[in-house]
Amino acid sequence: MxxxxxxxxxxxxxxxxxxxxxxxxxxxxxxxxxxxxxxxxxxxxxxxxxxxxxxxxxxxxxxxxxxxxxxxxxxxxxxxxxxxxxxxxxxxxxxxxxxxxxxxxxxxxxxxxxxxxxxxxxxxxxxxxxxxxxxxxxxxxxxxxxxxxxxxxxxxxxxxxxxxxxxxxxxxxxxxxxxxxxxxxxxxxxxxxxxxxxxxxxxxxxxxxNTLVEKAAENDDALMELYFEKGSLDEDELRQGxxxxxxxxxxxxxxxxxxxxxxxxxxxxxxxxxxxxxxxxMPPERTEDGREVPCDPAGSTCLFVFKTLLEPHIGKLSFFKVMSGELKAGQELYNEKGNTSERLNQLFIADGKNRQQVDRLRSGDIGCTLKLKNTFTNHTLNDPKFNSQIDPIHFPPPRVRTAIIAKNKADDEKLGEVLNEIHMEDPTLEVEYNRELKQVILHGQGELHLAITKWRLEHVYNMQVDYLPARIPYRETIQKAAQANYRHKKQSGGAGQFGEVFMKIEPWFEGMPASKEFPVRDTEEIVLSWGGKLVFNNCIVGGAIDTRFLPSILKGVMEKMQEGPLTGSYVRDVQVSVYDGKMHPVDSNDISFKIAGMMAFREAFHQAAPQLLEPVYDLEASAPDVMMGDIMSELQSHRSIITGMDSGDAKQVIKARTPQAELDHLFAALRNVTQGKAKVKAIFAEYAPVPADVQRKLSEDYRKIEQQNGQH
CATH class of the missing domain: 3.40.50.300 (P-loop containing nucleotide triphosphate hydrolases)
Structure with a gap:
C-alpha cells in the first residue's frame, strides 16, 4: 500500500x-x-x-x-x-x-x-x-x-x-x-x-x-478584500474560504x-x-494536564487508543490514531496508565473484518494492532522519552440499569469475566458488583443497549442469562426515641453465655444536643460508609457492664445496622446510648454482649417509628415546547415533584425530583412520548422518606422473604 x-x-x-x-x-x-x-x-x-x-x-x-x-x-x-x-x-x-x-x-x-x-x-x-x-x-x-x-x-x-x-x-x-x-x-x-x-x-x-461566494469570503479578511475587488472568487479561493x-x-x-x-x-x-x-x-491535541501535542511527523511518537475490540479466533484488537511522530512495526512504546511497555509487532489498516498489514503509519493516520496486554480504550502510548496522556474520550453516563444472573449457577464466575470483557469493548456499559444489593447490575444507555448485551452473551459467549429488576439501595432510620433491653442467656454444659443490655436509641441530626437523661461517659461518632452517622454513647455507671464489653455491643449494633429490621437495608442517622445492663463473672463474654446489643437495638428500632428512605435524583428534561404537557404528565405519574422550569432556544427545561425506583421506567416513558427528542439527565440528590403505602408494601415483602428463608 x-x-x-x-x-x-x-x-x-x-x-x-x-x-x-x-x-x-x-x-x-x-x-x-x-x-x-x-x-x-x-x-x-x-x-x-x-x-x-x-x-x-x-x-x-x-x-x-x-x-x-x-x-x-x-x-x-x-x-x-x-x-x-x-x-x-x-x-x-x-x-x-x-x-x-x-x-x-x-x-x-x-x-x-x-x-x-x-x-x-x-x-x-x-x-x-x-x-x-x-x-x-x-x-x-x-x-x-x-x-x-x-x-x-x-x-x-x-x-x-x-x-x-x-x-x-x-x-x-x-x-x-x-x-x-x-x-x-x-x-x-x-x-x-x-x-x-x-x-x-x-x-x-x-x-x-453568490451566497456560497459570500459565505466563503466572510471567513477570511484577505478573501473578503479579494471579493470586494473582483466581485467574485475563483474555485481555489472558494475552497480556501x-x-x-x-x-x-x-x-x-x-x-x-x-x-x-x-x-x-x-x-x-x-x-x-x-x-x-x-x-x-487541525488545532493541536491536548493532554490531560492541558499541554499541546501538535500533529508533527518529526515529533516523538504518540498514539491514542480510541477503541478496543475482541474478535473471535483473533483476540484483542486496539484501534488508534497516531497523534504525533511516525509509528513503525516492532516499535516499543510506554503506557503510563497501564504502567507497561508494549511492543507493536504488527500494524494494520482495517476495512471491517479485513486487515491489510503495513510497516509504518504516519502522523495523523488511523490503524490497529493485535494483542496489547495492558492497553485499553482511552490509553496513550508514547515514545519512552516523551510522556503525555491525551485528554480522554468523555463517554455519557448510563441511563438505565438491570440486574443480571446466569441461569446456570456454575457460570457465575465466567459471567463476571465476560461482562468485564464487554465493558472493555464498550465503556458505556458499566458493570457493578453491588454487595449491598447482592446483585450484579448492568448500567446502559437504553433498553436496546441492554438487549444487545444479552444477545451477545447468549449468541457469542453461549451463556444463558436472565435480567431481573435492579434493587433499590434504600436506607432505614427512626423518627422518635425508644428504649429496649435484651438478655442473652445460653447454657449448654461447661461455660455458658450471659449478657444483658439496656439501651436507648433516638434520631441523630447534626448539632444534636447532648443527652440529659443519661450522663455520657464517652462518645464514639462513626461516619458510615453508606452515608449518615452512628453516634454511640457509653452511659454505664457503677460498673453494671465492664468497659471491655462496650466494643462488642457496638459491633452487634453495627451488624444489625447493615441489615435493617424493616427491609434489610442499611440503617443511618441513629444515636445509641447504652445506659445499663448485667453481666456474669464467668459466663459473660464478647459474643454474649454482641448478641445482646444486636437484639436490644432491633427491638428498640421497631418501637422508634422506623422510617424507610429512598434515593431521590434531581432530574432535568429538555424538549420542544409542544411536548411539555406529555413530559409533565409522565413525571407526575412516576412520583416526581416538579421543582422548576426554564426556557431557551425554542425548548423548555423541566426540573424535578424523582425517586430512583421510578427512574428506569421514566426514562423509557419519556423517550416514547417525545419520540426520543427529550434530553434527560439525572444526578443523585438525597435520601428522602418513602410514602407510607410504599414503606408498608416493601416491609411486608421483606417479611415474606424472611419467612420463606426461615422455612428453608
Missing amino acids: KTYDEKHIKNVVLIGAAKSGKTTLAEDMLFEAGIIPKRGSVEERNTVSDYHEVEHARGNSVYATTLHTEWRDYKINIIDTPGLEDFIGEVASSIRVCDTAVMVLHAYNGVEVGTEQIWDYVDRYAKPTILAVNQLDHENANYQQVLDQARRFFGAAVTVMQYPVNQGPGFNAIIDLLKMTMYRFPEGGGKPEKLPIPDDEKAQAEAWH LKIGMMKHQVFPLFCLSALRNMGSGRLMGFIDNVAPSAVE
Missing part, C-alpha cells in the same frame, strides 16, 4: 440517524475508489462495515467500523458509526479521533431523533462538518424541507454546495454550485456526465452560487447523494480531498 504523508491523510466519521444510509455510503465510497470490486448491501448482509453477527441479525450498525479508501492521491480513513442513540459510545469515540464529521441526512426524514445527542459531541470538539442529504431517489424525497430543517437545527452555518434537479425515483442529476456544473449520472450510477446548467436552473444556481470556515465551525457544506444508486459519492470524496482539513491542519 502507498505511504501517504500527513497532508494527504483525511479522517472522516459518518454520523446520522439509523437508516439514513451511512453504511451504504461507506460501501459506495470504497467501491468508487476501487477498494472493493462489488458493492454489498445491508439487506444482503455483505457490506464491509456491518460484518458482525449481531448487525446481520438486526439490520443495523451496532459497532463503529474503521475503513479506508484512496481517492486521487489522498487516503481517506472512514469510520461508519451506528445511528441509534443506545450506541452513542461508539459515535463519541469515533468523533473524537476524526478530523471531519459527515452528517448524513435522510432526504425525506431530515433531521431525525438522536441527531441532537450526536451533534453534542461534534459541537463539543468543534469538528469541521459536512452535511450530506442522502436517498434523494426516495419517492417522498423533499430536499427543500430537509434544507429548512437543517438550517433550523444547525443554524446559518449550513452552506448549500449542491441541489438536486429531479429528486424522487427518477433522480439522476445534481447542480454543483462550486464548479457551476450539472452532473448527470448514468442509470446504474458511477461516473457522471458534466453538463452546462440548464437555462431554467440558471437563476436559482446563480443566486445560490470554505476550509477556513469549516475549521472555525462556521461553514457546514451541504451535498446531495443517492448512495444506494452510486450517485454523488465521488464528488463528496473530491471535496474531502481538496477542502476538508487533515490532522496536521
